[in-house]
Amino acid sequence: MKKFALILAVVMCLSVCISAFADQVTVRFFHRWPNEPKLSYLNGLIAEFEAENPDIKIVTDQVLNDAYKEKIRVLVSTDDIPDVFMSWSGSFANNLVKSGRVQTWDDLLAADPAFRDSIVESQWPPFQIDGKQYGVPWSMDGKAFFYNKDVFAQLNLSVPTTLDELYAVCDALRAAGYEEPISAGFSAPWAVSHYLGTICQRVVDPETLARDYAGQGDFTDPGYIEALNIFKKLGEYMTKDPNSVDHEFARNAFIFGEAPMVYLQLGECKYLRDDVDFDYSFFNFPAVEGGKGDPGQLTGAPEGMMISNVASPEVQEAAVKFVKFVISQHGGYEMTKQTGELSCVKGALDETNLDAKQLEAVQLILNSTQPALWQDNVTDAAIADAFMAGGQLLLTGDKTAEDVMKDVQAAAASIQ
């Protein structure tokens, strides 16, 4: 009899559990943050979310950057697509959206304008494809010239707002004994694309640029030649033999005061925090006289979250709820505090989770008109590759701007 009671009790327990699970919606979340402190941040946030929403269970899977890139692209093309996942903007997002399994946010945002308005306006467009909103921006970044304020003050230099002023500043720095005013390391080619992407954006007509990057143009605009020549001229002020110097070395040359300027991502502030013993600040790449692009743009792209459109309506509803929880003032505040990534939720950033330099960085991003996506993200790999390889050889004098553009044109033709 005792045995029977026990079995009965177990069965009852089980059935209660099962019915509890049956009411629970499981959302599968795939992200690229298996490393600390980012993993604990997300896990903490998920635990909070589940406590608030006992009927939703978040199941996570995570792998690091390059593996993530490969895996998510495979998953998206199958019905095994995760319900919520992370994405970079630009061509990466575009590739995912091509699968037809990514949900648009247009109706969701129209129904919840408060959510739309809670995010920094300029970060939305990078996730728009063919006029539709496919992702919600999560974190933001930008690329800027970092400069040694002490040296600038000493030499009475002001922040350059045009390219000619930048050249003049470089000349003045050189006259003061800084042989290499701009620290640069291009042994990894992406560093070249950060420069070229920005300069092309400043010089080339935005419509032509967008068409060419999308693979529908032929890169014959004379602006590209001008942009490459600007890069070559800037190269004369950079570290000698930059192709054999890596980006970290270039950054360290700035940190240790050997070079008064360096072109860095704002997220790199965290590397400077402990080692710099001078005051520094940053400025956006200056305007190019006669350039057709908007000089107010800042190169740098947001990362964001996407949801699948093949999941059942209940799961999708839960997924949206989860995304809104992660990308909220609370979630954003904690992200920046715990991981140093800059949240793009308005009001999530203040002096309690940022140091003074990061606050300045945020201000620079907010003051820019809109993000200009990384060149190696916004266009096809073959085109980006031709720009990067050509940029390296342009600096050594082994190729002219015209040669480089011929390679780019050939790459563009090869993908059409």
Place this chain on the structure above:
Amino acid sequence: MSKMTPYVYVLPCMLLLGIFVYIPLVANFYYSLFSFSALSPMKLFVGLQNFRTLFNDSVVGTALINNVWYCVISVAVQVFLALVIAALLEDRLLSRVSTVLRTTYFLPVLISMTVVALLFSFVYHPKIGLINAALKAFGMKNPPAWTGDPKTAIFSSIIMSQWHSTGYTTMLFIVTIQGISADLYEAAEIDGAGRLQRFFHITVPQVREMMFVTMVTTITGAFLVFNDVYILTQGGPGNASTTLAVYMYRNAFNLDKMGYASAIAVLMLIICMALALIQNKAFRSGKED
């Protein structure tokens, strides 16, 4: 013992080789006729288009020239110089220090190529590198940029590769020389042969088989080289130090052109097989004179 027994013994090996070498080899030929990315659900048949692109691709030309440089210098150093070093180390003159020298030359072989390449990226560094510091100390105003200059980048990698691998072939030659009967040298000495004559008339003919082996592995290695270049220069600046293997990898995994990468792999296979056949004929390996 049944007639089948020997086949049963070779079966596991044949299975493994078949699955991991020969089937992929054949599949690679097949893939080279298509245009596809790793993730595309379907392959587009393009016939010999990939090969047409291959022969018109200037980067393939650059890569081929770089591989030839790798090959020529590696054979000169890792086969001929290594043989000379081995003969010297086995000579009575150096018998006291030969053990120490042998170990010294062999040590780099034990270090992983990845570590060696990272190490050399410091050695070649234009700002903090050993080489340029030395050159500057000797009064050179503009020392080369090594990995950063398209003219020197591939040679930076080749020099590093020689430093790493010569000890290995030297060791192979030492072992072979030790196996040569002392009677031969003694007889030559009685006949009045000097060191050089003994080297050319006894050592060289006696190590012929080993020369064949080292030559095949060195030449094949030179046409397949990947690690050294990829870690040291990533094939840059531009494509100046790209080799066929690096270019294949970049096409497959950076540019997502799997079909084209397969075509490059086919080219590499043909080159290596042709060279191995030529050497086989030239050395008449396995036949006694």
